[in-house]
Amino acid sequence: MSIDAGLADWVAEAMAPVGTVTRKRLFGGAALYCDGLTFAIIAFDALWFKADAQSAAAWDAIDAPLFTVTRDNGRVQSLPYRRAPDDVYDDPEALRDWAMLALEAARRAPPRLARRRSKRAARG
Template sequence: MAADQGLIDWVAEAMEPVGTVTKRAMMGGATLYCDGTIFAIVSHDGALWFKADAESDATWDGAGCDRFTYDMNGKIGSMNYRRAPDDVYDDPDELRRWAVLGLDAGHRAPKKATARKKR
């Protein structure tokens, strides 16, 4: 199942005051970027997950937002993403409030080293 394009379009529209949302396909879902910074994923089942980190975990925990987990050959793994609260699906202000929390976590994340070109 492919990522829910309607949900991606909704996120992009709601995030227009913050920046431009782009997507990249990921394991049946999509990774979402705002002006080049990763801030969310849409899972293959159509759920929206915002990036989290140690600084924002308490806020996510307080809202009861589960951590993203997956099953890899019988082993349960997790990623630093939290399930979006239900109200983000129909309230653009709430979507932006939680998305900005994810965007802030994206800005704090260590940058990946880029490969150097051979001369």
Template sequence: MAVDTGLVDWVTEAMAPIGTVTMRRMMSGATLYLDGTVFAIVGRDALWFKADAESDAAWDAAGCARFTVEMNGQPKSMNYRRAPDDVYDDADVLREWGELAVAAGLRAPPKKPRSKKGVTRPG
């Protein structure tokens, strides 16, 4: 599945007044960063904003579904919420939800670097 570059361009343009959006491709989509902070993913033909326990009430009130994947035959939800429909045609609304997502991204604990199995360090 290819990344919807039109959607990425729209998000980049809409978020420009508050920061620079960059993209990193992943398996079937892309991760979006605002000034280096993860705030969204693009996949499954949709925009999914970063969420957390602090912002869940706002996402729930807007009826935004959780991003779920199947792992080992079991559904697993991730801390991303489907963007409300009006973000696709209203830059101000996209920025409001985007700012909520950036705040969640800033609160997220830093990822631990991957260990390199089988690598022997001198010592």
């Protein structure tokens, strides 16, 4: 899987009024950051926005699928990202509207270090 650099550039351009978008390679795709917060990923030739329980109703209202991947062992893994609606690919205002929802979810997410500690504690 390769990253669609044109899509990443489009997101960065459309998000310029909000903040600086950077990217980092991730599982053959890319993670997108706005001013340091992970708010989206590009994978499987699509844009996926970060979601959480508070934003689920908005994503469900447009039937946005959850990001899932099937591992080599057949196990299906999901990540808290929802597929962006089609209009974000050519409408910068629509992209920003959905991206803001994703940024809010990113702000609510616990810091990565805290997530690791809580997973270790749960394992015992």
